[in-house]
Amino acid sequence: MESEDDMHDANDIDSLDDDFYSGETEDAPLDYYSDYDDEADDYFEDADRIESRRPEQNFTILKESDIKQRQEEDVTRVATVLSISRIFASILLRYYNWSVSRVHDAWFADEEQVRKTVGLLEKPIVQLDNNTKELTCGICFENYPRARIEMASCGHPYCISCWEGYISTSISDGPGCLMLRCPDPTCGAAVGQDMISLLKSDEDKQKYARYLLRSYIEDNKKSKWCPAPGCEYAVTFDAGSGGNYDVSCLCSYSFCWNCTEEAHRPVDCGTVAKWILKNSAESENMNWILANSKPCPKCKRPIEKNQGCMHMTCTPPCKYEFCWLCLGVWSDHGERTGGFYACNRYETAKQEGVYDDTERRREMAKNSLERYTHYYERWASNQSSRQKALADLQQMQTVHIEKLSDIQCQPESQLKFITEAWLQIIECRRVLKWTYAYGFYLPEHEHAKKQFFEYLQGEAESGLERLHQCAEKELQPFLCADEPSREFNDFRTKLAGLTSVTRNYFENLVRALENGLSDVDSNGASFSRATSSKNAAGSSKSRSGRVKGTFRTSMSSRMNDDSHWCCEHCTYANVKSATTCQMCYQQRR
Amino acid sequence: MASQASLLLQKQLKDLCKNPVDGFSAGLVDESNIFEWSVTIIGPPDTLYEGGFFNAIMSFPSNYPNSPPSVKFTSEIWHPNVYPDGRVCISILHPPGEDPNGYELASERWTPVHTVESIVLSIISMLSSPNDESPANVEAAKEWRDRRDDFKKKVSRCVRKSQEML
Numbered sequence: 010m011e012s013e014d015d016m017h018d019a020n021d022i023d024s025l026d027d028d029f030y031s032g033e034t035e036d037a038p039l040d041y042y043s044d045y046d047d048e049a050d051d052y053f054e055d056a057d058r059i060e061s062r063r064p065e066q067n068f069t070i071l072k073e074s075d076i077k078q079r080q081e082e083d084v085t086r087v088a089t090v091l092s093i094s095r096i097f098a099s100i101l102l103r104y105y106n107w108s109v110s111r112v113h114d115a116w117f118a119d120e121e122q123v124r125k126t127v128g129l130l131e132k133p134i135v136q137l138d139n140n141t142k143e144l145t146c147g148i149c150f151e152n153y154p155r156a157r158i159e160m161a162s163c164g165h166p167y168c169i170s171c172w173e174g175y176i177s178t179s180i181s182d183g184p185g186c187l188m189l190r191c192p193d194p195t196c197g198a199a200v201g202q203d204m205i206s207l208l209k210s211d212e213d214k215q216k217y218a219r220y221l222l223r224s225y226i227e228d229n230k231k232s233k234w235c236p237a238p239g240c241e242y243a244v245t246f247d248a249g250s251g252g253n254y255d256v257s258c259l260c261s262y263s264f265c266w267n268c269t270e271e272a273h274r275p276v277d278c279g280t281v282a283k284w285i286l287k288n289s290a291e292s293e294n295m296n297w298i299l300a301n302s303k304p305c306p307k308c309k310r311p312i313e314k315n316q317g318c319m320h321m322t323c324t325p326p327c328k329y330e331f332c333w334l335c336l337g338v339w340s341d342h343g344e345r346t347g348g349f350y351a352c353n354r355y356e357t358a359k360q361e362g363v364y365d366d367t368e369r370r371r372e373m374a375k376n377s378l379e380r381y382t383h384y385y386e387r388w389a390s391n392q393s394s395r396q397k398a399l400a401d402l403q404q405m406q407t408v409h410i411e412k413l414s415d416i417q418c419q420p421e422s423q424l425k426f427i428t429e430a431w432l433q434i435i436e437c438r439r440v441l442k443w444t445y446a447y448g449f450y451l452p453e454h455e456h457a458k459k460q461f462f463e464y465l466q467g468e469a470e471s472g473l474e475r476l477h478q479c480a481e482k483e484l485q486p487f488l489c490a491d492e493p494s495r496e497f498n499d500f501r502t503k504l505a506g507l508t509s510v511t512r513n514y515f516e517n518l519v520r521a522l523e524n525g526l527s528d529v530d531s532n533g534a535s536f537s538r539a540t541s542s543k544n545a546a547g548s549s550k551s552r553s554g555r556v557k558g559t560f561r562t563s564m565s566s567r568m569n570d571d572s573h574w575c576c577e578h579c580t581y582a583n584v585k586s587a588t589t590c591q592m593c594y595q596q597r598r
Numbered sequence: 599m600a601s602q603a604s605l606l607l608q609k610q611l612k613d614l615c616k617n618p619v620d621g622f623s624a625g626l627v628d629e630s631n632i633f634e635w636s637v638t639i640i641g642p643p644d645t646l647y648e649g650g651f652f653n654a655i656m657s658f659p660s661n662y663p664n665s666p667p668s669v670k671f672t673s674e675i676w677h678p679n680v681y682p683d684g685r686v687c688i689s690i691l692h693p694p695g696e697d698p699n700g701y702e703l704a705s706e707r708w709t710p711v712h713t714v715e716s717i718v719l720s721i722i723s724m725l726s727s728p729n730d731e732s733p734a735n736v737e738a739a740k741e742w743r744d745r746r747d748d749f750k751k752k753v754s755r756c757v758r759k760s761q762e763m764l
Contacts, residue, residue, distance in 0.1 A: 150606075174664040
């Protein structure tokens with residue numbers, strides 16, 4: 010996220026909001042909720058519209074055929090502009106990492122120098138006498154008729170079988186074969202694709218073609234392979250168009266173009282890198298510590314019990330004596346607690362006594378491990394929850410949808426809302442996961458930001474839990490039913506509603522984090538006002554007012570009050586006077 | 599079946615027998631194996647190695663000349679570019695693929711146009727001007743640089759030994 014983009018986004022947020030609400034959630038869903046059966050198609054039209062309304066895509070996914078086509082086009086362009094052969098053009102492009110403009114710049118700046126360094130000779134070094142019938146190969150020193158001898162642009166003559174040996178050795182050495190030069194040590198002439206076609210072995214020709222294709226993606230700054238295992242697509246990215254690096258490949262894997270980690274919007278690459286590094290350094294330790302140790306009840310240092318009785322004595326300077334089982338102070342133990350070696354007082358007594366400042370500081374230091382554990386556990390559990398959801402979606406698409414379609418007598422196209430719910434869950438789990446990395450690095454002293462962040466995260470998370478629960482559990486009865494159930498349409502309404510509400514929550518969250526929670530800075534005052542005065546935000550019912558006040562309204566409603574009602578569908582807290590939910594547009598019941 | 603490699607090596611052997619080159623002599627270790635050559639390099643005049651007769655074995659791979667042979671001295675020799683076990687380390691014996699910047703230094707590395715003669719001539723020139731920047735024998739390189747007298751002494755000992763072996 011560049012700071013400039015942040016500012017841009019921050020200024021634009023209201024107009025984005027308007028756009029977002031008026032187009033996506035306002036019209037069609039209203040129709041669709043009010044009378045689903047008649048207007049079922051609206052829902053799907055709407056879904057299509059959402060797709061097409063996504064911000065302009067700044068990347069292109071390339072299949073192998075696309076890559077080849079682009080490569081050919083670039084070669085043709087260079088060959089035409091510089092009036093050189095396509096073979097030379099290809100060598101030049103390879104040398105300048107497939108940047109047409111760099112080739113042009115270098116060539117027109119100093120053609121002679123370029124020809125020399127790249128090895129594209131205008132005239133042969135060795136002039137052949139046209140009358141020569143026989144030539145001596147420079148490698149095997151045999152004499153051959155002219156037709157059995159080949160040469161690169163330099164004219165050094167080698168027989169075809171020596172060329173074959175030379176080229177195929179170089180191909181089996183790796184992609185360096187794309188930069189092959191004449192075998193003569195004093196000569197730098199480039200060996201191009203025309204010489205490769207001399208090869209007899211199709212395997213070598215294919216390998217060379219593969220290296221050439223790979224080079225077009227790997228050596229080119231504007232493109233990368235999709236990092237998903239087994240995926241053969243490449244991505245070209247137009248870096249000029251803003252801060253969003255998320256790319257989703259046709260193979261359905263989403264990743265960040267900038268750092269090629271998995272997609273991590275709204276968290277920036279630096280935070281992600283730090284977090285991943287931290288995890289790799291600490292997670293194994295962490296898992297071990299969690300599994301095998303208990304913290305000393307006094308100083309919080311993790312302790313591994315590797316032998317003997319329950320009487321623990323922490324190492325100096327702490328020297329606290331306690332019971333391993335109940336973590337209570339040892340001096341309390343004896344007959345009253347069931348004996349020294351089998352403590353039956355199994356609940357941990359809250360620590361008593363007053364902490365002075367140094368002790369508190371020490372505890373904070375020990376707590377940093379706990380703090381990390383807190384965020385790591387949540388990060389990891391969202392990760393695994395997402396993996397599970399991916400598997401569930403797969404199962405849904407391959408087995409359940411068809412089954413459900415049979416049982417409920419619905420065409421599969423009408424069950425798309427289930428797939429969409431799962432896709433939303435998967436996306437939300439991803440975002441939520443990364444917000445825990447974000448939260449870990451959010452400075453402790455930024456209280457307002459932290460509070461705002463945790464509020465947004467909490468709202469989004471509880472919305473997602475409801476959605477996940479609904480998609481996972483409430484579908485089950487319909488799958489096991491023998492005949493169509495009347496409640497199925499209610500389920501449809503609920504699940505589709507939750508999907509769209511959860512999407513809203515997450516878009517709020519993403520936008521807020523991408524702004525660096527800047528709403529807190531500019532609106533911090535109104536934020537706190539809203540919490541103390543009921544009507545500051547809640548009274549505004551006009552559309553624009555509602556839009557701008559989204560966070561604040563719901564925030565205030567949570568903190569005080571009987572002047573609000575909670576929507577049964579999405580739990581959004583609405584002002585008392587509203588008759589439909591302002592988040593999901595359901596009628597108040 | 600005679601491969602390209604063995605035909606080429608036989609041809610080079612024949613040429614060297616007919617037209618011997620000053621500074622070394624070459625033959626096979628075992629008459630039935632064209633891939634193992636025994637060469638004797640005469641210490642080049644006006645160098646520390648003058649007067650020595652150093653034996654070495656050249657082993658050619660089956661895909662010669664596309665890959666380089668390896669050369670190993672069997673006589674004791676003290677030199678910055680010769681490993682303590684006798685293996686010779688010079689750039690023309692390295693295949694170009696090993697170096698990530700291979701294409702820049704292609705002219706100093708192995709290419710199939712090299713022959714037994716050009717390899718041995720490179721070794722002779724290595725004897726007269728050691729390269730102490732990427733030494734195979736670090737001790738020898740340090741001595742060559744810092745304690746030239748000690749270095750000379752060790753080389754003279756090798757030269758004397760090589761004469762006694764004759």
